[in-house]
Amino acid sequence: MSGTQLSRQQRRKVQRDALDRGAKVMARGLGPELGEAEALGVALMVHERLTDAARPERAGEAAEMIETLLEKTLATGVRGVDLGCRKGCNYCCSALVTCSAPEIFRVAAWLRQNATTAAARIDLSKIAVEAARRHDLTREQMFIERAPCPLLVEGMCGVYPVRPIPCRSLFSMSSEACRLALEENSGEVPIVVGAMQKGEMARTLLLAAVSAAGLSDRGIELTAGVMAVIDKPDAEARWLAGENVFEGVMGGERSPNSRRAQDHIAKLAGALLA
Ligand code: SF4
Numbered sequence: 713m714s715g716t717q718l719s720r721q722q723r724r725k726v727q728r729d730a731l732d733r734g735a736k737v738m739a740r741g742l743g744p745e746l747g748e749a750e751a752l753g754v755a756l757m758v759h760e761r762l763t764d765a766a767r768p769e770r771a772g773e774a775a776e777m778i779e780t781l782l783e784k785t786l787a788t789g790v791r792g793v794d795l796g797c798r799k800g801c802n803y804c805c806s807a808l809v810t811c812s813a814p815e816i817f818r819v820a821a822w823l824r825q826n827a828t829t830a831a832a833r834i835d836l837s838k839i840a841v842e843a844a845r846r847h848d849l850t851r852e853q854m855f856i857e858r859a860p861c862p863l864l865v866e867g868m869c870g871v872y873p874v875r876p877i878p879c880r881s882l883f884s885m886s887s888e889a890c891r892l893a894l895e896e897n898s899g900e901v902p903i904v905v906g907a908m909q910k911g912e913m914a915r916t917l918l919l920a921a922v923s924a925a926g927l928s929d930r931g932i933e934l935t936a937g938v939m940a941v942i943d944k945p946d947a948e949a950r951w952l953a954g955e956n957v958f959e960g961v962m963g964g965e966r967s968p969n970s971r972r973a974q975d976h977i978a979k980l981a982g983a984l985l986a
């Protein structure tokens with residue numbers, strides 16, 4: 713499918729069809745295989761939201777759309793799997809979390825809105841100290857150090873409703889294996905590969921829409937990213953206007969396969985939207 717070879721009318725029709733397919737995927741979740749037209753449809757839906765100038769928090773809302781899709785997908789995707797994951801189990805929360813700008817804005821907006829309720833239990837000054845400390849570490853140092861995520865509150869995720877995609881898609885069949893990996897740096901963690909792949913697919917769709925909208929798709933370390941924007945309510949608008957509001961925050965590369973898939977969908981979307 714090449715949008716550039718189609719007339720304007722044909723492009724509109726392909727776009728409408730793709731949006732229909734995208735809406736179906738949004739309603740039922742990601743299946744075992746995601747066809748090109750379906751992926752394009754979801755990316756176009758997210759792109760529509762990202763470019764809706766009437767919505768000031770549209771970046772965070774775009775993340776919410778994809779996170780909702782992922783939740784729907786995983787609700788059936790891990791059904792029947794004997795998981796080690798339980799409330800309060802958090803060995804995995806010492807992993808380095810890299811996510812997209814829309815995911816960061818969603819967490820930051822939620823923290824601002826909930827400052828007097830749930831998030832009151834999250835000590836933002838503690839997060840700021842940790843973010844500043846992480847600022848000077850390399851990615852390798854952070855991998856070795858495995859410091860707990862400062863968004864943990866009494867052993868549980870303090871931003872659970874808005875946690876980013878990597879946190880949503882990591883499941884293990886053994887809590888003990890996670891403990892050994894963290895505390896003794898030994899053994900293999902029997903992660904649920906399918907769930908991880910769905911998370912990667914969801915991120916691909918989100919970032920394809922971000923790229924197609926001409927926005928920065930770079931990965932951002934969660935803690936430092938949140939602290940870079942938490943006290944700047946206009947940061948989302950500035951990022952949407954093309955400003956680098958995450959300057960100096962550690963980034964992260966996607967795998968070559970994910971990058972290729974993202975670029976392909978973004979290119980298809982870009983050609984249809986041209
Ligand atoms: S991935 Fe591992 S550490 Fe994290 S909740 Fe599941 S079992 Fe616990």
Ligand code: SF4
Pocket residue numbers: 804805806809861862863864868869870871872875876879
């Ligand atoms: S955001 Fe929540 S789930 Fe993710 S690493 Fe931090 S505490 Fe854990």
